[in-house]
Structure formats: structure tokens, C-alpha cells
Amino acid sequence: MIAFFIALVLILIIGVAVMSVVAIGMQGNLRERAPRMAHGLAEAARHMNGDAEPPQALIDLLPEQMVGTAKR
Numbered sequence: 003m004i005a006f007f008i009a010l011v012l013i014l015i016i017g018v019a020v021m022s023v024v025a026i027g028m029q030g031n032l033r034e035r036a037p038r039m040a041h042g043l044a045e046a047a048r049h050m051n052g053d054a055e056p057p058q059a060l061i062d063l064l065p066e067q068m069v070g071t072a073k074r
Contacts, residue, residue, distance in 0.1 A: 033040045048054040 045054065049056075
């Protein structure tokens with residue numbers, strides 16, 4: 003029973019953290035308070051949408067066969 007309670011609390015904490023990150027990243031009220039975080043989240047959103055170029059560090063990690071597919 004205690005393990006169930008701890009798991010439930012952890013899930014709730016993760017949910018609140020995700021909602022706060024989304025609130026900052028979507029140009030919410032906290033965007034002015036945390037501009038670096040908001041910029042980082044906006045950049046992450048561009049990468050997830052496929053609009054941004056992959057970072058050079060990621061390209062350096064990929065094998066040579068995959069580098070051509072990572073660049074546009």
C-alpha cells in the first residue's frame with residue numbers, strides 16, 4: 003500500500019512539473035520571469051517539430067552513414 007502511495011505522489015509531481023514547463027514554454031505568464039528556460043523550450047519544440055537543424059554535437063555522435071539523413 004505504501005508503494006502505491008509513493009508511486010501516486012511521484013506521478014502527481016511529474017504531472018505538475020510537465021504542466022509548469024508547458025506553461026512557460028507556450029509564452030505563458032512565466033515567460034518573462036524565465037526567458038532562458040522559455041527559449042530552451044521553444045528550441046526543443048522546434049527540434050521536435052523537425053523545423054530546426056540538428057545540433058552539431060548530435061551529428062558528431064552519429065555514424066557516418068546516418069549523418070547524411072540528419073542534415074537537410
